[in-house]
Amino acid sequence: METTVHQFPPFRPADTHSGHGDHAHPEPGFWEKYIFSTDHKTIGIQYGITALLFMLFGFGLMLLMRWQIAHPGIPVPFIGPLLERVLGQVAAGGAISPELYNSFGAMHGTIMVFLGIVPLAFAAFGNYVVPLMIGAPDMTFPRLNMASFQAYFIGGLIMLVSFFIPGGAAQAGWTSYSPLATTIPTDGQLFWIIGMIFLITSSLLGAANFIATIIQLRAPGMTWMRLPWFVWTQFVTAFILLLAFPPLEAAAVMQLMDNVAHTSFFLPTGLAVGGQLANVSGGGSPLLWQHLFWFLGHPEVYVLILPAMGIVCEVIANNTRKPIWGYKSLVYAVLAVGFLSFIVWAHHMYLTGMGTKISTFFQATTMIISIPSVIILTCFFISLWGGSIRFNTPMLFALAFLPMFGIGGLTGLPLGFNVSDVHLHDTYYIIAHFHYVVAPGTIFALFAGVYYWYPKMTGRMMNEFWGRVHFWGSFVFMNVVFLPMFFQGMSGMLRRMSDGGANYSAAVNSKAGADAVGGLSDSILSLHTGILWGAMCLGIAQIPFIINVFWSIKHGEKVKNDNPWDATTLEWQTPTPPPHGNFTHEPQVHHGPYEYSVPGHAVDFIPQNEPAGPADKPLPATAH
Amino acid sequence: MKNWFGEHLLGLPPLASTNGQGVDDLVIYVHWLMIALFVGWIVYFLYVVNRFRQSRNPKADYVGVKNHASSYLELGVVLAEAVLLIFIAVPLWAKAVDQFPAAKDSTVIQVVAQQYAWNARYAGTDGEFGRQDMKFVQLDNVFGVDPSDPNGKDDVQLLNEIHVPLGKPVIVYLSSKDVIHSLKIISMRVCQDAIPGLRIPVWFNPTQTGRYQINCAQLCGALHANMAGGFLVVQSPAEYNQWLKSKTGAQTSFE
Numbered sequence: 021m022e023t024t025v026h027q028f029p030p031f032r033p034a035d036t037h038s039g040h041g042d043h044a045h046p047e048p049g050f051w052e053k054y055i056f057s058t059d060h061k062t063i064g065i066q067y068g069i070t071a072l073l074f075m076l077f078g079f080g081l082m083l084l085m086r087w088q089i090a091h092p093g094i095p096v097p098f099i100g101p102l103l104e105r106v107l108g109q110v111a112a113g114g115a116i117s118p119e120l121y122n123s124f125g126a127m128h129g130t131i132m133v134f135l136g137i138v139p140l141a142f143a144a145f146g147n148y149v150v151p152l153m154i155g156a157p158d159m160t161f162p163r164l165n166m167a168s169f170q171a172y173f174i175g176g177l178i179m180l181v182s183f184f185i186p187g188g189a190a191q192a193g194w195t196s197y198s199p200l201a202t203t204i205p206t207d208g209q210l211f212w213i214i215g216m217i218f219l220i221t222s223s224l225l226g227a228a229n230f231i232a233t234i235i236q237l238r239a240p241g242m243t244w245m246r247l248p249w250f251v252w253t254q255f256v257t258a259f260i261l262l263l264a265f266p267p268l269e270a271a272a273v274m275q276l277m278d279n280v281a282h283t284s285f286f287l288p289t290g291l292a293v294g295g296q297l298a299n300v301s302g303g304g305s306p307l308l309w310q311h312l313f314w315f316l317g318h319p320e321v322y323v324l325i326l327p328a329m330g331i332v333c334e335v336i337a338n339n340t341r342k343p344i345w346g347y348k349s350l351v352y353a354v355l356a357v358g359f360l361s362f363i364v365w366a367h368h369m370y371l372t373g374m375g376t377k378i379s380t381f382f383q384a385t386t387m388i389i390s391i392p393s394v395i396i397l398t399c400f401f402i403s404l405w406g407g408s409i410r411f412n413t414p415m416l417f418a419l420a421f422l423p424m425f426g427i428g429g430l431t432g433l434p435l436g437f438n439v440s441d442v443h444l445h446d447t448y449y450i451i452a453h454f455h456y457v458v459a460p461g462t463i464f465a466l467f468a469g470v471y472y473w474y475p476k477m478t479g480r481m482m483n484e485f486w487g488r489v490h491f492w493g494s495f496v497f498m499n500v501v502f503l504p505m506f507f508q509g510m511s512g513m514l515r516r517m518s519d520g521g522a523n524y525s526a527a528v529n530s531k532a533g534a535d536a537v538g539g540l541s542d543s544i545l546s547l548h549t550g551i552l553w554g555a556m557c558l559g560i561a562q563i564p565f566i567i568n569v570f571w572s573i574k575h576g577e578k579v580k581n582d583n584p585w586d587a588t589t590l591e592w593q594t595p596t597p598p599p600h601g602n603f604t605h606e607p608q609v610h611h612g613p614y615e616y617s618v619p620g621h622a623v624d625f626i627p628q629n630e631p632a633g634p635a636d637k638p639l640p641a642t643a644h
Numbered sequence: 645m646k647n648w649f650g651e652h653l654l655g656l657p658p659l660a661s662t663n664g665q666g667v668d669d670l671v672i673y674v675h676w677l678m679i680a681l682f683v684g685w686i687v688y689f690l691y692v693v694n695r696f697r698q699s700r701n702p703k704a705d706y707v708g709v710k711n712h713a714s715s716y717l718e719l720g721v722v723l724a725e726a727v728l729l730i731f732i733a734v735p736l737w738a739k740a741v742d743q744f745p746a747a748k749d750s751t752v753i754q755v756v757a758q759q760y761a762w763n764a765r766y767a768g769t770d771g772e773f774g775r776q777d778m779k780f781v782q783l784d785n786v787f788g789v790d791p792s793d794p795n796g797k798d799d800v801q802l803l804n805e806i807h808v809p810l811g812k813p814v815i816v817y818l819s820s821k822d823v824i825h826s827l828k829i830i831s832m833r834v835c836q837d838a839i840p841g842l843r844i845p846v847w848f849n850p851t852q853t854g855r856y857q858i859n860c861a862q863l864c865g866a867l868h869a870n871m872a873g874g875f876l877v878v879q880s881p882a883e884y885n886q887w888l889k890s891k892t893g894a895q896t897s898f899e
Contacts, residue, residue, distance in 0.1 A: 203823060293823070398718060423682075440674060443671060443830075510655045511657055512859070517869040537658055
């Protein structure tokens with residue numbers, strides 16, 4: 021139990037004047053310090069800022085799409101002329117053409133997932149916080165870390181550039197299904213695949229680095245069961261990335277070859293596209309792409325959610341002032357989720373003609389994976405009981421995560437059963453479902469993380485009042501945007517319609533003399549307007565956050581000490597902000613991560629590197 | 645109670661098939677489970693954040709909850725999911741994909757999707773499809789019908805109109821000639837991807853005459869949203885036979 025973990029390489033004290041202590045060299049210049057840095061903290065911040073900017077951009081794409089959905093074919097007010105000037109024919113007259121809508125849709129998904137949330141949740145917070153939390157001087161492979169960020173940055177640039185090429189960005193959805201992805205006449209598809217190859221490479225480098233760091237660089241005494249749960253989530257996430265991304269990288273190269281070298285990995289014989297027989301050798305399988313894509317695609321969902329849960333766990337423990345309830349259950353649950361996430365992928369493909377045996381397997385695994393997820397959520401809920409809850413901004417976001425993720429998780433159930441999926445597949449119901457998981461779920465947790473660790477990164481607190489404004493605005497308008505979509509989907513409104521389903525409305529049907537049953541009613545379609553306004557208000561609610569982040573760097577309230585939240589984990593037991601090398605002396609870990617309100621102890625927290633008491637008596641056993 | 649909940653609270657659209665009843669039932673049962681769990685969580689959550697806020701409870705309890713109520717709750721969730729899976733979802737799916745109605749008692753059609761319309765082919769008055777082969781597939785012969793086979797002389801090919809008689813199940817052999825589409829007829833509670841290179845059968849059994857919108861439920865290109873021209877027309881058997889006769893032998897051009 022009390023085995024000592026030896027660090028490799030051995031610990032060297034932090035020294036602000038030399039790199040890794042290999043040899044003395046002068047203070048790094050601007051480029052080395054901020055742009056080509058190998059320091060995990062700088063790289064974490066680089067990832068964080070870039071990812072937040074991409075998220076803002078992806079949000080902007082969404083606003084334009086919501087305008088088009090609510091007012092199909094009507095020029096976008098104010099920025100319509102700008103769109104036409106920059107993007108050309110696809111935005112003729114300042115209106116969003118179906119091609120442009122599909123580009124925005126594909127890129128909104130790609131940017132939010134691969135350029136926004138994964139880099140922020142995994143690369144930014146993981147890079148900044150994990151080495152500090154485990155008492156390491158840096159990541160195991162600092163140069164690999166820098167290469168990872170550079171690959172990510174290049175991938176992002178390629179995605180951005182693709183908007184401005186003739187034909188515009190990719191239009192086949194973020195899933196890029198073949199044969200559609202190969203038949204769309206734009207080089208945007210090529211840019212998308214090449215960009216993805218860079219992003220995947222970046223994630224693979226990062227994942228290998230995280231795994232090595234967490235295994236090798238834990239401080240003496242930091243046993244596996246003393247790791248803060250956030251580190252566990254990052255560890256499992258890194259394994260998911262490492263094992264799930266390579267099949268997609270291979271698939272992306274194959275689709276690239278289908279596009280440029282006229283291979284037919286995903287193209288069957290006898291294709292006839294746009295009025296002529298496609299000139300392909302054939303013999304390929306469109307379903308193969310779907311399997312390879314979703315073999316990454318589903319584990320990717322847990323890449324998005326696990327680090328977010330980890331952040332929520334840290335913030336809840338700190339602000340309830342008590343240990344997390346069921347730490348061991350949480351550890352086993354996250355391991356179970358990580359493993360199970362690899363065997364549920366085909367539930368995205370229920371309606372591709374699946375037989376009973378296969379569908380039973382994937383329905384069963386899908387239901388089974390809900391169990392560890394429920395355990396994680398339950399542990400958080402129960403952890404609140406008996407706490408002394410402080411409602412600061414990080415805690416508000418972390419608390420709101422619980423019911424919001426709850427809605428997202430629960431609404432996955434009817435989609436997880438093959439039969440009910442027949443009605444809900446590809447409707448707005450699923451849009452609402454996964455956005456509840458990722459937007460008011462994951463993104464709220466990420467906001468909690470920004471507000472929580474900001475003082476560590478800058479030495480100043482973010483403004484509490486504007487933080488609360490940001491929280492309540494986001495909370496209200498997230499629900500205004502996504503809640504109506506459940507009802508739209510239930511009534512049969514399909515996703516990815518550039519006109520918001522207007523062609524399927526009862527009104528259009530009866531005008532054409534076709535009095536069809538089951539057209540979309542006016543009341544369901546009119547919800548689009550409310551969603552558009554909700555989305556705009558959601559955007560406005562982010563303005564206090566953006567200003568707060570920049571303003572507080574110079575003007576925020578200074579932290580009272582290195583540990584302003586009275587936290588137990590190691591990242592708060594270093595100077596603020598931590599110097600190159602992180603720790604002034606090697607931390608020795610004495611106990612688990614959440615020793616808050618220990619009976620008989622004068623203050624209500626015991627840092628991990630502090631012996632339990634004067635007599636160093638063993639701490640009372642935590643429940644479970 | 646069940647149907648009222650589905651129609652008025654969930655907003656399920658009108659149902660017009662026998663196979664759809666199971667779909668709706670499962671949707672409703674799952675939502676009951678979801679609502680029960682969510683309401684329970686929220687009541688607990690609101691109580692706790694009020695009862696244990698710092699001003700009311702300045703000293704946190706190191707241990708917290710000592711009982712194992714949550715384990716029983718989790719066990720309950722597992723059981724509920726297992727019941728839904730084993731007794732409802734799996735048998736219903738087996739019925740949908742393994743227990744096809746006999747072809748002789750059904751209306752059998754072939755449907756080939758394309759950007760952005762639906763081609764339908766009927767066996768005609770003799771009930772026999774003409775022979776098909778890949779080598780005959782041409783732009784104007786998407787089904788690859790052998791022109792020399794007499795059985796194919798009375799076959800009917802139509803664009804965007806699928807007529808079926810009431811009182812018989814319908815079997816659709818579904819494929820696509822260009823990209824992936826998805827045949828979704830909401831009132832029939834049927835949804836099946838149309839995948840080029842594959843021919844996938846799917847069946848449904850209409851219970852009411854009427855004209856039903858066919859949706860494309862898979863992004864299929866720039867004009868995906870405009871692929872709304874297809875309709876399923878459920879008619880009385882007499883009307884259907886009359887319609888089929890009127891179409892027999894008439895050639896339809898594609899594109």
